[in-house]
Amino acid sequence: MIRAVIVMNTQGKPRLTKFYDYMPPEKQQELIRRVFGVLCSRAENVSNFVEADSVFGPDTRLVYKHYATLYFVFVFDSSENELAMLDLIQVLVETLDKCFKNVCELDIVFNYSKLHTILDEIIFGGQVLETSSAEVMKAVEEISRLSLSLCFCWKQPQILSHLSLSPFLVGEVDSMHE
């Protein structure tokens, strides 16, 4: 399970933090500081993985990626795969890039709540929900559009319906349990 997502700039200022288990704000600050300390001490051309049990408790590790002025950090436990988490950071950043067209730190700062919306479409309750940035974009755009038209009960067309038209994949399983 993913424990936390932290986006911070290279000065250690948090830009987005999301903890999937509740942490009091002071604790969050402490963790962010310590994560920043760990990341600062890492050399340039080393792996993107850090064992984090001294910061986040036993059986935790973190994967980080450095983009321009930002660090993207995912903290997770042994039930996730490090390389896959690295790709999930990629998914997040790709989505942001699609969403903001050449995303930069300013976009992230100014569109704080949109960022949360995007993240919520990728990670849900600490589990990976969606890994296709196109799908995430669709969902986010849907939300923006609906939010703008303040009619909350507006029935929207089945834009995403093509998904459910896709061939039924696990037919064998289905028949087994009948």
Add this chain to the structure above:
Amino acid sequence: MGSQGGFGNSKEFLDLVKSIGEARSKAEEDRIVLHEIETLKRRIVEPDIPKRKMKEFIIRLVYVEMLGHDASFGYIHAVKMTHDDSLLLKRTGYLAVTLFLNEDHDLIILIVNTIQKDLKSDNYLVVCAALNAVCKLINEETIPAVLPQVVELLGHSKEAVRKKAIMALHRFYQRSPSSVTHLVSNFRKKLCDNDPGVMGATLCPLFDLIAVDANSYKDLVISFVSILKQVAERRLPKTYDYHQMPAPFIQIRLLKILALLGSGDRQASENMYTVVGDIFRKCDSTSNIGNAVLYECICCVSSIYPNPKLLEAAADVISRFLKSDSHNLKYMGIDALSRLIKISPEIAEQHQLAVIDCLEDPDDTLKRKTFELLYRMTKSSNVEVIVDRMIDYMISINDNHYKTEIASRCVELAEQFAPSNHWFIQTMNKVFEHAGDLVNIKVADNLMRLIAEGFGEDDDTADCQLRSSAVESYLRIIGEPKLPSAFLQVICWVLGEYGTAGGKYSASYITGKLCDVAEAHSSNDTVKAYAVTALMKVYAFEIAAGRKVDMLPECQSLIEELSASHSTDLQQRAYELQAVVTLDAHAVEIIMPSDASCEDIEVDKNLSFLDSYVERSLEQGAQPYIPENERSGMINISNFRSQDQHDTSTHTLRFEAYELPKTSAPPRISPVSLAPSTELVPVPEPSYPVEMHHVASVPSVSDTGSTELRLRLDGVQKKWGRPTYSSPASSSSDSTSHKAVNGVTQSDVSSTSTSRTRDSSYDSRSAQAEISSEKKKLAASLFGGPSKTEKRPSSTSHKVARSTSPAVEKSQGPKAVASSTTGVVSEKAAPLQQPPDLLDLGEPTVTSSASSVDPFKQLEGLLDPTQATSAANHGAVDNTKAADIMSMYSEFPPSGQSSVIANPFTTNAGDANLIPGLSTTNKTGHAKGPNPRDALEKDALVRQMGVTPMSQNPNLFKDLLG
């Protein structure tokens, strides 16, 4: 511009962000944020705020809290916002509450109703928002309130909703498995959902469930295998592809599940071989995600019943990983290797060089992973190299957490595989020297035990060699500055026990060194206590050997200094030493037999050797001992204590003019009337009464006191008798009454031992120990009434000081211990107590250092049923036997492989850093380049809005994805 649509913020917010971004220092930032908080506090309560504005306030609150400031004043507004009809506001409200509140927060109750309503909404986005909140905010108690709706949503027409409903259920399961056990079948059903995304989501809870109980899901092996097959064969819609890989995250989850299901199950494993083999072949090893899937395949292969072909494929992938330039892949390769060597140890051989490279790599993560691998492949043949490496690394790092871990691993490996005793001791010395205060104190005990027992063989000469080599190495190390306390304790103990044993070093040399230790660490009472006891042992052995003892002047001054120490423990030890030195050889030999630290100590719990003394005293008119069950509780200890404390204050300085009457008030009445039974609760240890019984019996016998006083107290007892005393409290009430009966006029020993025992049940023990003599006086004065206060205390302290040496003289053999327990602080018990501690493998908490600090722990240990220690002894024997076998193995000539492993360490050290400066770029995003025009436009816009970018480079993500 898309970035503003729907999420627009006012200039105010942008200004805030900008000013924070430009803040030069943390203090300046704090000032800005605090000002912002003030503004928000004021404005958020204004009437009729437009909704859009309110939304922005909430976002600003979230932002403020992210920066580490308290925004709790606005929580309620966020909660209110979740009630709003507008989706935008509702979502903002939910976002804020999920970030602000934990599941046990008081405000949750105000949200549950809204969540219930929203889960039933027609708008699936509202439902999604509510499900998101459910994941974060619903605790065990509120699960039932939303569970029916969430289960209903499993059948929702939107797959996005179904997915999230499953994950919400999963969250419920994590939070409280019992609340959703009846719904587990839903997960199985949803595995067959039309939508592959929903199926993929179902794998998360199933993984958790299977991890707990794989057997109940064996029937799903075929289904999982067939799903994985279809995914790998690209039968999923294109939208599930990620970087040309078909649904890699689903593949990874399935492989994880298969690894669990196939573990130790040949039949299940056989079903998986084909599909896993297929993935090995098809997987794209050029992309990051492809390697992630390959790594997961290796994990699966190493977990399921082994298959030679798959193992071969796994080994190939591992070697590719290890040869890769990417540190990430090397890391994965090392990790995969450590999984696979459990099944096929020979695979490590071909990768030695790569492993050594990783060990020398500047990347700390990689290094640690490699040490983990080495730790797993340690054998008796390579233990020396590996542990040496580990120790070198341990010395080089500063991170205490990891230092501790690696130190304990060194110790573990050394204990398990040590090729020779000499090496073991050298290794332990190094570990202690560099991480002594970080390792478990039990390790020190084990080391002392090993030195005391040898390796359990009958071969005495080997043991002697071991000991003398230990003594030698310690004498070498002892002068070094900044040795950790635990290590010093070991050194002192070994020097005391075996320093003079070989005849190589004279007693004066050893004692001189011990005095140096005590002097150099004058602030560490534990070390000093060890040193003094060691001194005593050295002198005792000298006396027993018939040599004359010449105490060094520095030693003498040390003893004198300690006999006036604030620590009663040190005082006691010092007095004991003085007493022992004056004894004759025969007596000393019995008290302090040479090399007997491993011997059991017999304890006569009935104190029968005192029977004649008791009879004599009774004939002389002493008061008979009243068993505790006949004495009902009289006066609460804690009341006495508080009374004591009052006395202390009145004795020293009185600030309040009218405090005086309280002291002069009859102490017998007020405490009794006050005594609430709850205050007795802290002392309910079951072994306690027994102990009290023994300790108490002696003093009552030695009673010479006034019947008058006792009678008076009896009267009080009847008058104020408390039938409310319940049995669990009896122990303390007994001690109380005992104190009341005996304490005043009888042997001071009783009162002190009672008070000390009482002290031992409180955490602040050590602090109290120091002032206990003060307290003794106060207790005596309290019991004796104001008139006797002056005389009593002095006689008390005298007697206490002397009481121990007669006890030692009087008693014979092992009983010395028992009798000295009746002494106040049994010095005798401290040194002799160590052997049982060392043998006591079953109880890691009882450590020698603790025992030296806490004499009453020792008493308990001595009076414990003997089975406990004997059981522990068995354990110890088994253990040493095991170690024996290990050491036998280690004597064998090293196997071919091990020598190959060992050599590279020495020869290839220079090969480090073959691959510096290799980047870990991700190859996936090359197609997308930066667009300078866009960035410039954006920058211009931002500037228009009055915001200067906080970095010189407006195109911050120029190298993004590149």
